[in-house]
Amino acid sequence: MLKHATTYAGLDIGTFSLKVVLLAREPKDPVPTLIGFDLREIGGGVIGEVVKASFAKLGSTPKAINISLSGPDVICRFLEFPKMNDKELESAVNFEVERQLPLKLNEMIFDYEIIEAKGETDKTGILLAAAKKGIVEERVTSLKEAGISPSLIDVDSFALTNIFNAASSLSPKEPAERIVSLINIGETSTLLNILKGNELLFTREIGLAGKGITEEISRKLGVDLSAALKMKHQPPTEGGTEVAGIMRSVLGDLIEEVKLSFEYCENQYGRGVDEVYISGGTSKANLVAESFSEWLGIPINRWDPFAGMKMAPGVSKEELKAISAELAVAAGLALRTE
Numbered sequence: 001m002l003k004h005a006t007t008y009a010g011l012d013i014g015t016f017s018l019k020v021v022l023l024a025r026e027p028k029d030p031v032p033t034l035i036g037f038d039l040r041e042i043g044g045g046v047i048g049e050v051v052k053a054s055f056a057k058l059g060s061t062p063k064a065i066n067i068s069l070s071g072p073d074v075i076c077r078f079l080e081f082p083k084m085n086d087k088e089l090e091s092a093v094n095f096e097v098e099r100q101l102p103l104k105l106n107e108m109i110f111d112y113e114i115i116e117a118k119g120e121t122d123k124t125g126i127l128l129a130a131a132k133k134g135i136v137e138e139r140v141t142s143l144k145e146a147g148i149s150p151s152l153i154d155v156d157s158f159a160l161t162n163i164f165n166a167a168s169s170l171s172p173k174e175p176a177e178r179i180v181s182l183i184n185i186g187e188t189s190t191l192l193n194i195l196k197g198n199e200l201l202f203t204r205e206i207g208l209a210g211k212g213i214t215e216e217i218s219r220k221l222g223v224d225l226s227a228a229l230k231m232k233h234q235p236p237t238e239g240g241t242e243v244a245g246i247m248r249s250v251l252g253d254l255i256e257e258v259k260l261s262f263e264y265c266e267n268q269y270g271r272g273v274d275e276v277y278i279s280g281g282t283s284k285a286n287l288v289a290e291s292f293s294e295w296l297g298i299p300i301n302r303w304d305p306f307a308g309m310k311m312a313p314g315v316s317k318e319e320l321k322a323i324s325a326e327l328a329v330a331a332g333l334a335l336r337t338e
């Protein structure tokens with residue numbers, strides 16, 4: 001088994017935790033094998049050192065290390081152009097990027113892929129991701145200082161879409177044309193994608209997530225942030241309902257934002273979101289799925305990004321189950337083979 005496999009690492013470096021997923025690919029086999037994973041809090045640690053410690057624990061040197069960018073430093077846009085050849089399209093994209101984004105071409109790094117235009121066959125659709133050059137360089141330098149060379153830089157929203165589509169195709173159970181929303185709730189940001197079938201229709205980052213809940217518990221109950229974090233992760237038997245009430249009120253603000261995006265999409269596409277798939281550290285709290293379901297009135301699922309994949313013998317299914325929803329972005333990154 002895995003004699004001729006190549007190992008790819010996906011590194012999701014968040015503001016709270018580092019998530020690492022190692023996938024092995026055998027030539028001509030579309031099904032990857034999960035050979036290792038790790039999740040650790042970053043705290044005040046130096047990112048390169050935290051990553052190094054994680055690789056040391058996993059005991060494997062991947063062929064490629066894929067990282068991602070997210071948060072307010074990344075801009076994702078859908079653009080449409082009249083049909084033209086690749087060269088013309090490239091210069092048209094350059095022109096539009098400079099016109100529409102708040103940065104000069106030489107101050108940013110961007111990439112795009114061609115997608116289907118929305119309903120208009122004489123147009124070419126573009127899905128663009130751009131980030132400030134300085135941010136990308138900072139991240140790469142901090143890893144290189146620890147001897148880690150990233151092979152590829154993706155963005156969280158595309159990685160999340162890729163792993164969701166891969167998991168759906170490896171264990172198909174739903175009709176392809178449904179509209180689903182993938183919501184990844186982390187520490188400082190919530191990523192919201194809306195997909196029709198396997199095509200990304202809409203993506204945005206909402207600057208409210210786990211940190212907002214911790215801060216509100218701290219403020220309302222007059223405890224410091226580390227005590228508030230503990231109460232959030234394990235609500236105390238006494239005072240638990242108070243903590244839950246605070247969580248609900250912050251989640252209410254988040255869900256209002258989610259609703260606005262769902263309404264926007266419904267207006268654009270004439271169809272609402274059928275169901276939601278939640279991931280990210282904050283999705284571990286049962287209250288999250290409960291509140292979303294209550295306020296949105298549609299099915300809310302916690303999903304398994306590794307559904308249908310093979311598992312290497314040393315992988316603990318129990319450990320994986322406990323954190324699989326947190327590993328979604330890292331798994332999507334490890335899927336990228338070029």
Ligand SMILES: Nc1ncnc2c1ncn2[C@@H]1O[C@H](COP(=O)(O)OP(=O)(O)OP(=O)(O)O)[C@@H](O)[C@H]1O
Nearest residue numbers: 014015016017186187188189210280281282284285
């Ligand atoms: N059991 C739990 N109950 C409630 N919240 C939890 C639980 N476990 C983790 N969290 C919260 O999840 C958040 C971290 O999630 P995650 O690791 O996905 O974030 P991140 O990727 O580091 O952050 P970001 O993507 O926003 O930069 C923290 O706010 C943490 O407190």
Ligand SMILES: [Mg+2]
Nearest residue numbers: 014015186187
């Ligand atoms: Mg994250």
